[in-house]
Amino acid sequence: MHTLQKYMRCYYAHTSGFVAAGRIPYHHRIISELKGGYDATIGAAPSTPLQFFTMPGNTCPYAQRTMIALKELQLPFDITEVSGMPKPDWFLSINPRGKVPTLRVPTADYAIIYESAICNEFLCDYATSIEREHTLMPTDPFIRARIRLLNDHCDNVFARTQFTYLMNKEDDKNDELCTDMESALNTYEEALVGSEGSYLLGGDFTLADVHVFPFIQRLVITLKHYKDYELQKDKFPKLLAWIDICLARESVKESSMAKEKTISVYDRFVNGDYKFGGLNKNK
Numbered sequence: 001m002h003t004l005q006k007y008m009r010c011y012y013a014h015t016s017g018f019v020a021a022g023r024i025p026y027h028h029r030i031i032s033e034l035k036g037g038y039d040a041t042i043g044a045a046p047s048t049p050l051q052f053f054t055m056p057g058n059t060c061p062y063a064q065r066t067m068i069a070l071k072e073l074q075l076p077f078d079i080t081e082v083s084g085m086p087k088p089d090w091f092l093s094i095n096p097r098g099k100v101p102t103l104r105v106p107t108a109d110y111a112i113i114y115e116s117a118i119c120n121e122f123l124c125d126y127a128t129s130i131e132r133e134h135t136l137m138p139t140d141p142f143i144r145a146r147i148r149l150l151n152d153h154c155d156n157v158f159a160r161t162q163f164t165y166l167m168n169k170e171d172d173k174n175d176e177l178c179t180d181m182e183s184a185l186n187t188y189e190e191a192l193v194g195s196e197g198s199y200l201l202g203g204d205f206t207l208a209d210v211h212v213f214p215f216i217q218r219l220v221i222t223l224k225h226y227k228d229y230e231l232q233k234d235k236f237p238k239l240l241a242w243i244d245i246c247l248a249r250e251s252v253k254e255s256s257m258a259k260e261k262t263i264s265v266y267d268r269f270v271n272g273d274y275k276f277g278g279l280n281k282n283k
């Protein structure tokens with residue numbers, strides 16, 4: 001077994017090309033001080049896998065965004081799962097915020113990147129820098145701004161309304177909170193109505209789709225289960241079609257939790273004393 005594999009105790013999620021071709025970088029060094037199942041011998045060659053830190057089972061919607069981007073861009077990566085609360089010191093020494101997603105990039109100095117929006121833009125830039133063509137973040141400045149505006153809406157408006165409605169335990173407030181959420185969701189319906197293709201900003205799957213999809217995927221599963229709520233075809237025809245198109249993408253399939261797993265994760269929040277204000281702050 002090559003030293004690269006010998007020293008990695010995390011499991012692999014390589015794109016098949018990397019493993020099958022057996023392209024092992026020639027120059028490598030041992031990072032023995034970095035714990036967390038990852039005493040790695042890696043190098044800075046472009047084919048060296050990125051290290052992707054996520055929650056066990058990739059349950060986090062923010063981390064799912066980054067896994068979708070990694071897969072769409074066909075960048076080789078290894079997964080290291082981080083568990084525990086508070087996060088272990090070895091992880092805090094990498095990312096002081098203690099959050100996933102976090103990326104460790106095989107440059108000479110092992111760059112650390114975190115925050116899902118920043119990770120995903122970085123991955124697009126990284127892919128471009130190694131001459132990998134992609135459409136996730138187009139070069140047109142207006143489309144780039146629209147992607148960022150939609151993503152800002154997701155993090156600062158939509159996700160909060162979704163979780164406030166989900167977590168509400170006062171029956172007389174449900175209608176009002178549902179209306180707030182639907183009004184935030186309408187931004188996506190409108191974007192799709194104005195789109196010239198099946199995705200939010202045209203015919204290509206972009207970082208705007210990647211950013212919001214994990215939240216809408218969870219919305220569909222959890223609101224049906226806990227609130228008996230379903231997106232209605234008369235209000236959200238385009239959004240419903242977009243959900244099916246996104247669900248058919250390999251990157252989405254490979255990064256998604258099963259429905260039962262989603263419910264078991266959310267049971268902890270919804271049936272517990274968890275304050276979703278926490279998640280709101282997580283934006």
Ligand SMILES: N[C@@H](CCC(=O)N[C@@H](CS)C(=O)NCC(=O)O)C(=O)O
Pocket residue numbers: 055059060061062063085087098099100101114115116117282283
């Ligand atoms: N704003 C961050 C949010 C990330 C986040 O909150 N991740 C959660 C998991 S869903 C996390 O790592 N929580 C660990 C903690 O807060 O200790 C992003 O977009 O990446």
